[in-house]
Amino acid sequence: VSASHSDLITLTTDFGEGSPYVAALKGVILGVNPAARLLDLSHRVPPQNIRHVAFFLTAALPYFSAGPLHIVVVDPGVGTERPLLYIEVGGHRLLVPDNGCWTMLARDVGGTPRVIRLAEPRYWRPQVSATFHGRDILAPVAGHLSLELDPRELGPATTEWVHLSVPTPVLESARLSGEVVFVDDFGNLLTNIPAAAFTAWHDRPVRITVAGQEVPRRVRTYGEADPGSLVALVSSNALLEVAVAQGSAAAHLNASVGTPVEVKLIT
Amino acid sequence: VSASHSDLITLTTDFGEGSPYVAALKGVILGVNPAARLLDLSHRVPPQNIRHVAFFLTAALPYFSAGPLHIVVVDPGVGTERPLLYIEVGGHRLLVPDNGCWTMLARDVGGTPRVIRLAEPRYWRPQVSATFHGRDILAPVAGHLSLELDPRELGPATTEWVHLSVPTPVLESARLSGEVVFVDDFGNLLTNIPAAAFTAWHDRPVRITVAGQEVPRRVRTYGEADPGSLVALVSSNALLEVAVAQGSAAAHLNASVGTPVEVKLIT
Amino acid sequence: VSASHSDLITLTTDFGEGSPYVAALKGVILGVNPAARLLDLSHRVPPQNIRHVAFFLTAALPYFSAGPLHIVVVDPGVGTERPLLYIEVGGHRLLVPDNGCWTMLARDVGGTPRVIRLAEPRYWRPQVSATFHGRDILAPVAGHLSLELDPRELGPATTEWVHLSVPTPVLESARLSGEVVFVDDFGNLLTNIPAAAFTAWHDRPVRITVAGQEVPRRVRTYGEADPGSLVALVSSNALLEVAVAQGSAAAHLNASVGTPVEVKLIT
Numbered sequence: 001v002s003a004s005h006s007d008l009i010t011l012t013t014d015f016g017e018g019s020p021y022v023a024a025l026k027g028v029i030l031g032v033n034p035a036a037r038l039l040d041l042s043h044r045v046p047p048q049n050i051r052h053v054a055f056f057l058t059a060a061l062p063y064f065s066a067g068p069l070h071i072v073v074v075d076p077g078v079g080t081e082r083p084l085l086y087i088e089v090g091g092h093r094l095l096v097p098d099n100g101c102w103t104m105l106a107r108d109v110g111g112t113p114r115v116i117r118l119a120e121p122r123y124w125r126p127q128v129s130a131t132f133h134g135r136d137i138l139a140p141v142a143g144h145l146s147l148e149l150d151p152r153e154l155g156p157a158t159t160e161w162v163h164l165s166v167p168t169p170v171l172e173s174a175r176l177s178g179e180v181v182f183v184d185d186f187g188n189l190l191t192n193i194p195a196a197a198f199t200a201w202h203d204r205p206v207r208i209t210v211a212g213q214e215v216p217r218r219v220r221t222y223g224e225a226d227p228g229s230l231v232a233l234v235s236s237n238a239l240l241e242v243a244v245a246q247g248s249a250a251a252h253l254n255a256s257v258g259t260p261v262e263v264k265l266i267t
Numbered sequence: 268v269s270a271s272h273s274d275l276i277t278l279t280t281d282f283g284e285g286s287p288y289v290a291a292l293k294g295v296i297l298g299v300n301p302a303a304r305l306l307d308l309s310h311r312v313p314p315q316n317i318r319h320v321a322f323f324l325t326a327a328l329p330y331f332s333a334g335p336l337h338i339v340v341v342d343p344g345v346g347t348e349r350p351l352l353y354i355e356v357g358g359h360r361l362l363v364p365d366n367g368c369w370t371m372l373a374r375d376v377g378g379t380p381r382v383i384r385l386a387e388p389r390y391w392r393p394q395v396s397a398t399f400h401g402r403d404i405l406a407p408v409a410g411h412l413s414l415e416l417d418p419r420e421l422g423p424a425t426t427e428w429v430h431l432s433v434p435t436p437v438l439e440s441a442r443l444s445g446e447v448v449f450v451d452d453f454g455n456l457l458t459n460i461p462a463a464a465f466t467a468w469h470d471r472p473v474r475i476t477v478a479g480q481e482v483p484r485r486v487r488t489y490g491e492a493d494p495g496s497l498v499a500l501v502s503s504n505a506l507l508e509v510a511v512a513q514g515s516a517a518a519h520l521n522a523s524v525g526t527p528v529e530v531k532l533i534t
Numbered sequence: 535v536s537a538s539h540s541d542l543i544t545l546t547t548d549f550g551e552g553s554p555y556v557a558a559l560k561g562v563i564l565g566v567n568p569a570a571r572l573l574d575l576s577h578r579v580p581p582q583n584i585r586h587v588a589f590f591l592t593a594a595l596p597y598f599s600a601g602p603l604h605i606v607v608v609d610p611g612v613g614t615e616r617p618l619l620y621i622e623v624g625g626h627r628l629l630v631p632d633n634g635c636w637t638m639l640a641r642d643v644g645g646t647p648r649v650i651r652l653a654e655p656r657y658w659r660p661q662v663s664a665t666f667h668g669r670d671i672l673a674p675v676a677g678h679l680s681l682e683l684d685p686r687e688l689g690p691a692t693t694e695w696v697h698l699s700v701p702t703p704v705l706e707s708a709r710l711s712g713e714v715v716f717v718d719d720f721g722n723l724l725t726n727i728p729a730a731a732f733t734a735w736h737d738r739p740v741r742i743t744v745a746g747q748e749v750p751r752r753v754r755t756y757g758e759a760d761p762g763s764l765v766a767l768v769s770s771n772a773l774l775e776v777a778v779a780q781g782s783a784a785a786h787l788n789a790s791v792g793t794p795v796e797v798k799l800i801t
Binding site for chain 3: 010017037039041044045055060062063064065068184185186220221222233234235241246
Binding site: 282284285286287288289291292293294298301304305307315344347349396398399403 | 574599758
């Protein structure tokens with residue numbers, strides 16, 4: 001069996017690392033394709049948090065080349081009528097519940113998605129539980145896809161799916177208003193204000209606030225700031241980021257997802 | 268080297284993800300067989316908790332096909348006279364300390380176990396520490412087994428081992444009494460009451476209590492319940508489960524492993 | 535593609551398991567070499583904690599054979615002038631920021647390090663961010679090295695690098711003074727007092743204290759102690775360790791990295 005991108009399967013779930021459910025997913029995939037190469041992305045998505053995993057995917061998947069199959073199991077609607085989908089978009093391939101977790105990624109990577117609704121039980125586990133479709137449907141389907149199954153075998157193409165609505169920043173000529181959309185494990189605050197909007201004013205003085213609290217300084221990188229000081233910078237995925245050098249901006253500002261962020265030109 | 272199931276080695280420990288001990292295990296295995304494929308199941312078993320890992324294995328390993336070798340290192344007796352064992356049972360292969368962590372799995376998957384007591388130091392690390400037999404004995408033995416070593420080379424077969432005593436539910440014609448045996452990372456309560464006993468009464472009204480607190484509703488899947496509401500359902504591994512939709516039943520009921528659970532027919 | 539040690543790449547970071555940054559690292563490596571085999575060591579190094587990761591590496595890497603490439607991304611100086619280095623030492627190969635994280639390992643494994651300063655952008659991502667050199671420089675370089683790129687292509691050899699200063703124990707004929715240098719996930723306290731110094735006094739009575747609190751008993755292994763009791767023993771990597779059997783010595787003694795530890799001969 002030669003190694004190729006197509007036998008790589010990544011896993012992103014909200015199961016937690018203590019969970020036997022992650023292990024069960026892995027077992028089922030390997031039962032279908034013992035040569036599949038499994039890669040954990042994260043099992044720490046906060047439970048049932050679609051917005052979180054949506055942002056996670058936009059921050060992670062663009063760094064993968066075409067080839068790997070990405071399974072995403074954050075699935076509050078498991079067992080209800082919500083479909084499961086196979087997606088191709090911008091060269092990326094995903095297996096997801098139809099809850100919008102992938103549409104922010106699709107917006108970022110561009111292109112017209114190809115979407116197939118999983119409908120062929122012959123590629124599923126014989127018994128499908130009401131509470132764990134990741135194990136009983138997505139995992140065996142992933143195994144089959146990694147064995148080069150044509151996705152058309154999985155079910156009908158569809159042009160209907162759930163779109164996740166995400167907060168849109170307001171970008172005006174002298175004011176950018178957005179919010180915190182992700183807090184990383186360092187406590188850095190990632191906002192939905194694109195760095196391009198921010199850097200366009202490069203040499204002009206601005207006032208940056210997070211929930212009304214001023215961020216006193218802009219830097220290019222953490223190391224330019226004194227440890228413990230609050231700074232704004234361009235994040236590694238080109239968003240406005242607010243950080244505390246060698247500390248947690250989330251703790252320092254008592255900020256979390258949804259906290260408003262504003263950048264104003266000082267005239 | 269072709270990929271086959273037999274070069275797959277899974278790891279389940281109570282070391283924690285911050286631990287260099289997990290890395291050391293991996294290094295030793297790969298030192299013996301550079302082509303071994305390593306798969307983390309979990310390193311979050313609560314320290315020295317045999318019952319927890321026993322349940323974990325019953326919830327995870329049945330979803331694996333025959334082939335992978337499962338190393339389990341939860342080993343409060345390390346360095347004492349407790350043996351280390353190679354096990355084959357129900358098509359699964361394990362390397363474990365002799366502390367009963369695998370006997371609940373054996374009961375579930377059935378069949379007569381083949382058990383070998385590790386006794387051949389030539390397959391171990393030259394220096395065996397008193398506190399880390401996982402690294403010094405199990406890891407190199409796993410490496411050798413993944414290179415197709417005949418398990419008979421490892422030591423003598425034995426028919427004696429520690430059995431883990433697990434709480435047995437009392438299943439009467441109008442009453443099922445058990446307890447919580449596992450709390451997953453969502454806070455869902457897995458009980459030792461088999462779903463079959465519960466579903467046999469399908470259309471008849473029952474009263475379900477957890478430590479005396481009533482569970483007001485039965486559902487087929489989480490998505491049928493209002494977010495935040497307390498429900499009973501059949502778990503993905505066919506046990507009675509108590510959950511809070513998009514929340515934590517453990518927190519809601521202040522329940523943990525050992526909390527009594529009862530199902531009564533209302534006549 | 536045949537499996538060999540040289541396509542193994544391990545990852546050690548302070549990103550946290552919830553982080554999309556780990557996934558991004560993996561994606562970039564696999565984009566360069568789809569056949570690379572990735573192995574997580576830990577993503578739980580405390581943020582920007584060079585001493586912690588330095589100890590982690592000394593406790594983990596010596597158990598690996600020559601061959602794997604170890605990426606270490608704990609990088610408070612990212613984006614500043616600090617170089618990035620390729621290291622060969624004692625048969626181990628690393629890619630690290632030049633912050634001393636590897637020099638304690640070098641001291642332990644011995645030999646003269648070969649150090650190359652990464653200077654050839656052609657092996658990097660086309661756009662290098664100011665805040666994520668792990669993804670933009672180390673990951674693609676690792677991919678190329680796993681494809682057998684000669685390290686000399688990466689940049690000039692250097693004999694200058696940051697040395698991490700680590701607390702040195704004071705080993706006298708009747709007194710050993712050191713400190714806690716690592717707390718593992720069990721709460722065991724690893725000290726910088728070599729076991730050899732301690733065991734040299736094997737049969738003679740000693741008084742062991744942690745921040746002035748006496749450790750009443752020495753054991754060979756945890757299982758010899760009553761659960762909950764405080765003991766001293768030789769750690770699995772040959773250091774003086776203080777532990778609570780089936781409990782946490784860190785919590786019991788309110789000890790952490792830097793807490794003083796003393797062993798005195800009782801005359």
